[in-house]
Amino acid sequence: MLHFRTFPVTPTLGKLCSPRPLKSSNCPRFSMVSRENDDQKMKIPHVMTVAGSDSGAGAGIQADLKACAALGVYCSTVITAVTAQNTVGVQGVNILPEDFVAEQMKSVLSDMEVDVVKTGMLPSVGMVKVLLQSIKEYSVQALVVDPVMVATSGDVLAGSSVLPVFRNVLVKGGDLPASMDAIDVFYDGENVYELSSARISTRNTHGTGCTLASSIAAELAKGLPMLSAVKIAKKFVDAALNYGKDMAIGRGRHGPFDHLLKLKVCRSVAPRAFSPSDLFLYAVTDSGMNEKWGRSITEAVKAAIEGGATIVQLREKNLETREFLEAAKECVSICHSKGVPILINDRVDVALASDADGVHVGQSDMPVSLVRSLLGPEKIIGISCKTPEQAHEAWVNGADYIGSGGVFPTNTKANNRTIGLDGLKEVCLASKLPVVAIGGIGASNAQSVMEVDAPNLEGVAVVSALFNAECVSSATKQLHANLKQAVRTRS
Ligand SMILES: Cc1ncc(COP(=O)(O)OP(=O)(O)O)c(N)n1
Ligand SMILES: Cc1ncsc1CCOP(=O)(O)O
Numbered sequence: 001m002l003h004f005r006t007f008p009v010t011p012t013l014g015k016l017c018s019p020r021p022l023k024s025s026n027c028p029r030f031s032m033v034s035r036e037n038d039d040q041k042m043k044i045p046h047v048m049t050v051a052g053s054d055s056g057a058g059a060g061i062q063a064d065l066k067a068c069a070a071l072g073v074y075c076s077t078v079i080t081a082v083t084a085q086n087t088v089g090v091q092g093v094n095i096l097p098e099d100f101v102a103e104q105m106k107s108v109l110s111d112m113e114v115d116v117v118k119t120g121m122l123p124s125v126g127m128v129k130v131l132l133q134s135i136k137e138y139s140v141q142a143l144v145v146d147p148v149m150v151a152t153s154g155d156v157l158a159g160s161s162v163l164p165v166f167r168n169v170l171v172k173g174g175d176l177p178a179s180m181d182a183i184d185v186f187y188d189g190e191n192v193y194e195l196s197s198a199r200i201s202t203r204n205t206h207g208t209g210c211t212l213a214s215s216i217a218a219e220l221a222k223g224l225p226m227l228s229a230v231k232i233a234k235k236f237v238d239a240a241l242n243y244g245k246d247m248a249i250g251r252g253r254h255g256p257f258d259h260l261l262k263l264k265v266c267r268s269v270a271p272r273a274f275s276p277s278d279l280f281l282y283a284v285t286d287s288g289m290n291e292k293w294g295r296s297i298t299e300a301v302k303a304a305i306e307g308g309a310t311i312v313q314l315r316e317k318n319l320e321t322r323e324f325l326e327a328a329k330e331c332v333s334i335c336h337s338k339g340v341p342i343l344i345n346d347r348v349d350v351a352l353a354s355d356a357d358g359v360h361v362g363q364s365d366m367p368v369s370l371v372r373s374l375l376g377p378e379k380i381i382g383i384s385c386k387t388p389e390q391a392h393e394a395w396v397n398g399a400d401y402i403g404s405g406g407v408f409p410t411n412t413k414a415n416n417r418t419i420g421l422d423g424l425k426e427v428c429l430a431s432k433l434p435v436v437a438i439g440g441i442g443a444s445n446a447q448s449v450m451e452v453d454a455p456n457l458e459g460v461a462v463v464s465a466l467f468n469a470e471c472v473s474s475a476t477k478q479l480h481a482n483l484k485q486a487v488r489t490r491s
């Protein structure tokens with residue numbers, strides 16, 4: 001069944017995808033401070049949901065509350081209808097009077113700073129008018145509309161005549177039968193984006209639509225642009241579905257899933273969404289090499305960024321945890337100030353504690369799905385793959401990119417099988433994920449790597465070519481120039 005989840009821009013609301021940036025510099029705490037103490041106030045991203053209650057708590061208001069809580073966003077609730085509902089179906093609906101819905105909205109909007117309004121069940125035209133009246137009166141940044149245009153039963157609930165008023169539209173493909181992938185199509189008024197992920201096989205899908213829409217609203221409330229919000233919301237739904245796929249709640253066909261999977265999504269600033277082009281020049285540290293040249297990890301990372309590194313990984317195999325954590329915190333701060341993502345090799349604990357952007361794991365490290373449930377949907381997860389089978393698995397398990405190698409022989413990683421340029425190409429062609437090549441790569445052979453005919457090969461990851469050089473920034477600059485040249489030749 002195809003549900004249309006739509007996001008309109010109305011003239012009164014202005015641009016949908018530019019909620020105001022948040023001024024908070026700490027993780028959200030759910031303590032409300034009175035207006036009189038405005039100067040002490042910590043701004044909490046806030047979504048107000050206007051929707052129906054689901055007594056089974058899989059969808060509606062209850063799903064919105066759980067999704068927002070899991071994503072670290074405050075959610076106030078305006079209830080339009082109370083449904084008697086379970087996993088079997090809807091046994092009864094009691095619609096609240098329009099003036100009382102208006103009163104709830106007034107209570108919330110007159111008192112609290114709402115960033116984004118998300119709507120679900122709006123059971124009458126009068127209710128829509130009440131909503132529009134309220135959001136005209138109080139300033140909100142964005143409106144996320146979730147009208148179920150086609151019910152699970154197949155009944156058309158809203159005709160095609162409503163479509164022209166929508167400007168941003170996300171069409172969910174999760175309910176399409178007989179597909180290995182869950183493909184959603186997002187249109188932002190200019191471009192069409194296909195957002196695909198592996199389909200999760202589970203009966204526990206009740207409430208996915210509400211959750212997707214409220215997660216988008218939550219990410220918008222944090223200050224993310226629309227496309228990033230949609231991508232993160234989709235990952236959150238995938239992670240929650242995966243986490244709760246074997247739960248047994250209710251005897252009906254579609255059970256609820258677990259929104260409050262053990263996620264820790266709590267960070268100081270809104271993350272910049274991962275882009276495959278970040279993998280262009282991937283600097284992977286080695287403190288042994290840096291020590292040899294008399295520089296600290298932070299000096300080495302600064303120099304690599306100065307030379308043009310587009311992403312950094314701290315691969316510190318010999319540091320004690322405390323030392324690693326201190327270096328990670330400093331490097332996270334350096335990288336974030338330069339807008340460069342930073343990942344931690346192997347250590348999920350260090351990544352969490354230092355607020356790094358993600359983790360790179362190998363085939364014998366912690367499994368990607370577990371890393372995802374620990375790190376949450378916003379973090380970047382890379383996985384090493386040497387074979388097409390591993391590359392396919394990486395996609396299914398929800399990784400963001402693949403590191404593939406050793407492409408050439410290397411002294412940096414002991415007993416590492418070399419897969420060559422042909423092996424690299426096989427890995428690339430077996431996955432929809434972006435790939436970065438690693439192993440024995442430097443300025444002299446980077447061009448041959450970038451000539452591999454695979455559209456998802458995004459760049460090279462290097463250790464010794466940068467950090468075993470006397471001058472890290474010059475070595476990085478040289479490699480960057482050669483990569484640029486290779487890309488020019490490729491196109
Ligand atoms: C970008 C990138 N690709 C591959 C690796 C290797 O990771 P792994 O297989 O876990 O080996 P170690 O680095 O842990 O020795 C990587 N680190 N980065
Ligand atoms: C970590 C790793 N994984 C595969 S090869 C490799 C080492 C890459 O180091 P170098 O760039 O010095 O060859």
Ligand SMILES: [Mg+2]
Pocket residue numbers: 345346360361362365
């Ligand atoms: Mg590893």
